[in-house]
Amino acid sequence: MIIEVEGLRRRFKAVTAVDGLTFTIPAGAAVGYIGANGAGKSTTIKMLTGILKPTEGVARTCGLEPLRHRRQLARRIGVVFGQRSQLWWDLPLRDSFRALAAIHRLARPAAASRLAELAERLDLGEFLDTPVRQLSLGQRIRGEVAAALLHSPELLILDEPTIGLDVLSKERLRVFLIEQRALHGTSLFLATHDMDDVHRLTERVLVVDHGRLAFDGTLAGLTEQVGAERIVVLDLTEPAGPLDGVPGARLAGVEGGGLRQRLSFRPGETTVAAILTAVAARAQVHDLTIEEPDIEAVVRRLYLSREPRS
Ligand SMILES: Nc1ncnc2c1ncn2[C@@H]1O[C@H](COP(=O)(O)OP(=O)(O)OP(=O)(O)O)[C@@H](O)[C@H]1O
DSSP: OOEEEEEEEEEETTEEEEEEEEEEEOTTOEEEEEOSTTSSHHHHHHHHTTSSOOSEEEEEETTBOTTTTHHHHHHHEEEEETTSOOSOTTSBHHHHHHHHHHHTTOOHHHHHHHHHHHHHHTTOGGGTTSBGGGSOHHHHHHHHHHHHHTTOOSEEEEESTTTTOOHHHHHHHHHHHHHHHHHHOOEEEEEOSOHHHHHHHOSEEEEEETTEEEEEEOHHHHHHHHTOOEEEEEEESSOOSOOOOOTTEEEEEEEGGGTEEEEEEOBTTBOHHHHHHHHHTTOOEEEEEEEOOOHHHHHHHHHHHHOSOO
């Protein structure tokens, strides 16, 4: 197991941020960790990485007790906090990598070739010599991710890595992470508010609610359990009248005078294929995309379905 957590609890005076969590994650897995603001995600990550001491219970990361073996663990994991930097603010990005290579005691040629790989894949070349404080958010996050991966860790822990990034930067980062996992088999533990992150990067999702595990399964299983709606966006070859009355679907919007129409549906009640078949008699579809429900909505529905809590 790359992560093992048993009865993990952390109190801050009156607040119980993490309240008896138990789960395991096998090596090589990619897991999304989601929950509302203040649900306990960052606190969990801090205990997994040896920054915070559990009040009760056990966390084991890469088979190590994070607090006791913090140094050893640091060589085997990479961590990115989207809202906090691990880079040296006033130094050129390249110097942070040099310092980190020294901290991890990487042999020079190995560090140089790893940096070259990361710089190429993350497109860092243009700003390697720019002081970190002058980087755009997207550039800095790419730098953070490279810094976290420089020593080729077995496990990458990301806390809100795409927060504040524009669509293009988010996408580049996701493509990079998918590639890295395919190349190196890096395990991934990803706390995020972004459903697309979860959808693209992970195969299992853990939902935390008031420090307790509220769901452990696939994203499809989660949306099905809460009955969240997905939206199919249809781009038509010619404008058509409103596509209402499709069985199992609800017309959620018409744009461009009928050229683009959105139909929402609940997985389990109908399928995209059935919707397309029903629509085919009335309009010709040129292109389609599926919009995932947003994470806040899914989590809210899950929380509501769990009430009243003990
Ligand atoms: N150092 C601290 N002192 C006191 N309370 C804290 C501390 N750190 C976290 N908390 C509280 O613990 C709870 C869980 O916080 P945590 O940061 O783990 O949540 P989160 O799920 O990461 O939220 P977000 O999505 O907003 O980052 C919150 O109520 C928070 O206010």
